[in-house]
Amino acid sequence: MTVPGLVESAAERFGDRIFLRVGDVTRTYAETREAAATMAGALAARGCRPGDRIAALLSNRIELVDLVLGCAWLGAVVVPLNTGLRGRSLRQALDAARPRFLYAEAESAAHAAAAGHRGVVWPVGGEDVPRPGVAEAIAPAPVRPEDTAALLFTSGTTGSSRGVRCPGAQFVWWGRNVSDALRLTSDDVLFTCLPLFHTNALNTLAHAMTVGASCVVGGRFSASRYWSQVADARATAVYLLGAMVPMLLARPPGPDDRAHRAWRGLSPATPGPLWGPFRDRFGVTLVDGFGSTETNLVIGATPDEYRPGRMGTVREGFSARVVDETLGPVADGTPGELLVRSHHPYAFSTGYLGDPEPSPGSWRRTGDRVVREPDGWFRFVDRVKDVIRRRGENISSSEVESVVRSHPAVAEAAAFPVGSDLAEDEVMVAVVVRPGSALDPEDLARHCARELPAFAVPRFVETVPALPLTETGKVRKAVLRERGVTSRTWDRAAVTSGTASPRSTWTASAPRPGSPP
Template sequence: MTVPGLLAAAAEEFGDRVFLRVGDVTRTYRQSRRAAAETAGALAARGCRPGDRVAVMAGNRIEFVDLILGCAWLGAVLIPLNTGLRGQGLRHILREAEPSFLLAEAEAADRAVEAGFRGTLWIVGEDDVPVPGEAPAVPSTPARPEDTVFLLFTSGTTGTPRGVRCPHAQTVWWGRNVADSLRLTADDVLHTCLPLFHTNALNTLAHAMTVGATCVIGERFSATRYWDQVAESGATVVYLLGAMAPMLLAQPPGLHDRSHRAWRGLSPATPASAWQPFRERFGVTLVDGFGTTETNLVIGSTPEAQRPGHIGTLRDGFSARVVDEHLAPVPDGTAGELVVRSHRQFAFSTGYLGGHERQPASWRRTGDRVIREPDGSYRFVDRVKDVIRRRGENISSYEVESAVRSHPAVADAAAFPVASELAEDEVMVAVLPRPGSVLDPRDLVRHCERELPAFAVPRFIETVPELPLTETGKVRKTVLRERGVTAAAWDRATGVSPVVRPQPG
């Protein structure tokens, strides 16, 4: 139940099968075990010891993967940092994490030094970077399943980023749970272009090791090049986040849509309206599920059991409740916050950096509002902090976005609250049109009136050239809320663009 144990067992069982393809580098399972042991030796030669914290701030490249496996082999704690961090946000995380070592690409290294990093710095492409082959391989350091292997920082989309202590066993359980959900086998080729600093991509390595599949770590997501890259990789499985599916559907149809082998993909939070068009156009069945940096794949579906718009059913080894603001359970069909618990030892994180360790069996609040249907399936409603309160009604920004995205001229959308002349909020949406489309806000409102209750129909609509996204494709709603109603927004109440007005907070 540790990462080195998982890698060693996979190397014994799958030996000369290809495990990794990253850029121009291809390694078998046996070669990858040796590379991990040699990277650990190179780290030790530079003074890194078990328990030391090693940060990395780089794109998807082989040096990053070497640190993932090498640090785990040595018993050091890896801290993957978002490559978009800068300024105060980067200063905060460096103060919290206190890494002794940092591997970074040149421009990111400059930002880290400016933000106060004073430890040992390795710059990608320079001679002092620890790499396999420069030092003798070392035995793996004995580790316990509960020992921290990764320190992952939350995205900070709803507050200050927090460091999540992820133990070895959590990664192993991620591998087992997702491999089962996606029905992975040793014949599969897994392709991810998600950043390795995100738990989704980071744990793809464990998905592959669990069954002996091949893991292809691709370049950063590009909607225009995506299917060509999937085809080149030979992938049978792809990894997406929900916002990526509408982006791919918004691209002009082309021969590349079906020039690949992929037939299923893990794609949490996929809009229900995108599921069937995605399968019909690209030949890929999207598998939804619920898991967070702090937890695991608690709720999920499988390629053969789908209900678009639902995140799935409870998986073995976990419990879940839907509760009100007082943490009392609510009836099926009623929206409430999802709280979850694991019966698998150390399948969840052991807590946050600077906080007390949690007991493995404790309930975890997720901050997500869901509905449990009478048949046991769960439907995502919203983030608790993204609920819009208007005229005494709670409005799901997720449901507003789903309705707006179903308009044929819309590629993507984000709904958020803005100040009202009255009490509570008004509903605003930032809309990204499909390429070549002209979006009439009046037509969009008429469309929403057919899809939403009257109190949820957006008042303000702003057409934007792009949505502010995190590096993992999540919409940064804090940016939109702070910007509020701009002079470019269309006001349903007046039919004209309004003046800029103060926003809450």
């Protein structure tokens, strides 16, 4: 139940099978074990010791995979940092992690220096950087399942990111749980272009090792090139995020849509109405589930049994409950916060950096509002912090977004609260117009009024060329909330009262200015 154990077991079972392709580098399982052992030797030769924290500011490249596996083999702690961090956010992460060493690309190394990092820096391409094959292989360290293998920082969409202590056993359980949910076998090829500094893509390596599949790691997500990359990888399974699905559907149909072998994809938080169109157009069945950096695949579906817009059912070895603000249980069909618990030792993280370790088997709060249906299927409602409170009612931003996206002129949408004169929230939506379409905000408001209760119909609408996203495709609603209502925002109340122009049509080819950064 450790990462070195997983690497060794996979090498013994699958030997000459292709495990990994990153850029121009291809490795078998046996070669991967040798790379981990010699990378660990190279790290040790440069003064790294078990327990040391070694940070990385690297994009999806073989050096990051080598560092992850080499650190695990040595018993060091890898700290993959978001390459988009700058200034204060980067300084906070470095101050929290306190790494002795940093492996970074040139631009990121400069940002780290400006943020105050004073430890040893290994620049990519440098002559003295640790790399596999240039040092003697060493035996794997006697790590325990509960020992921290990686320190992963959360996305920080609603506040400062926090470092999560991820033990080796957590990665092993990710491999077992997700490979089972996706029905992976040794014949599969997995493709991910999500960043390796987050748990989704990083755990793809464990999914492959569990069953002997191949894993292809692509570069940054591009909607225009995505399906050609999937075809080039000869992938049979893909990894998406809910925000990526509408981006792909918004593209004009093309010959690459079906010129690939992929037939299922893990895609958490995909809006229910998009499942059918996605499968019909691209031939890929989407599989949802609940998991986080702090937990594991606690709730999930499979390609054989799924429901659009539902996360799935509780998986074996875990428990889940839905509670109110006092942490008391709520009835099925009632929204509440999701609490989860693992019965597997160290399948969850051992807590946040600086916090005490949670008791084994304790309930973990997720910050997600969900509904448990009477038959045991779970539906995501919202992040607790994203709930909009208006006229005494709790409004799900996820539900508002789903209705707004169902308008034929809308490609993407994000709903969020803004203040009002009545000391409550008003509903605002930022909308990306579908290419070749025009959006009349009054028509959108009427569309919402047909599908939503009156208190949930957006008051404010503004079009933007693109939504502000994190590196993992999550909408940065804090950016939208901070920006709020501007002089370019359409106000339904002002139109109704006759104090504003009653109609303004927006098109994708000429987006309104003032989009968020």
